[in-house]
Amino acid sequence: xxxxxxxxxxxxxxxxxxxxxxxxxxxxxxxxxxxxxxxxxxxxxxxxxxxxxxxxxxxxxxxxxxxxxxxxxxxxxxxxxxxxxxxxxxxxxxxxxxxxxxxxxxxxxxxxxxxxxxxxxxxxxxxxxxxxxxxxxxxxxxxxxx
Numbered sequence: 411x412x413x414x415x416x417x418x419x420x421x422x423x424x425x426x427x428x429x430x431x432x433x434x435x436x437x438x439x440x441x442x443x444x445x446x447x448x449x450x451x452x453x454x455x456x457x458x459x460x461x462x463x464x465x466x467x468x469x470x471x472x473x474x475x476x477x478x479x480x481x482x483x484x485x486x487x488x489x490x491x492x493x494x495x496x497x498x499x500x501x502x503x504x505x506x507x508x509x510x511x512x513x514x515x516x517x518x519x520x521x522x523x524x525x526x527x528x529x530x531x532x533x534x535x536x537x538x539x540x541x542x543x544x545x546x547x548x549x550x551x552x553x554x555x556x
Contacts, residue, residue: 417551422518422543424555429474437466477556482514485552489513493528496521501528508532515542520550 425431441463448456490513493505508516512531515538519527527545530536536545 417549417553422549422552433470437463437470441467481556482510485517486510486513489517492521493524497525497528501525501532504528504532511539512536512542515539517552518543518550519546520548523548 441460444456444460444463448460490505493508493516494502497505508528508531516524516527516531519542523546527536527542530545531542536542
């Protein structure tokens with residue numbers, strides 16, 4: 411059995427093929443079919459089919475959005491607790507100054523890198539989540555993400 415490649419900046423985004431590809435294709439095809447049906451044979455039933463297809467599309471988008479929002483809340487909590495343990499005293503009092511995107515970007519940094527990265531973030535040298543991820547030298551994988 412092939413060994414999985416270690417998580418890194420290049421491969422850390424999670425794609426679930428059955429959800430992101432198969433389900434999306436099914437829902438998109440259903441929406442297009444319902445749209446065509448309403449155009450060719452206008453009726454209340456055809457209109458309801460299109461409305462339901464649209465609703466399923468909204469459901470598809472929001473199930474992912476809600477799961478990621480819940481995950482990000484947990485990440486913020488985990489990282490604040492982690493930083494309270496590993497940051498030097500001069501930075502501990504500034505944990506609350508870190509924004510959500512900064513905390514979620516910093517979660518991939520090894521414990522040894524966190525103090526320097528947090529200092530750079532708080533000094534305005536690293537701003538966004540992607541900038542922080544690019545600055546990480548020793549990647550700490552997050553294998554429990556949604």
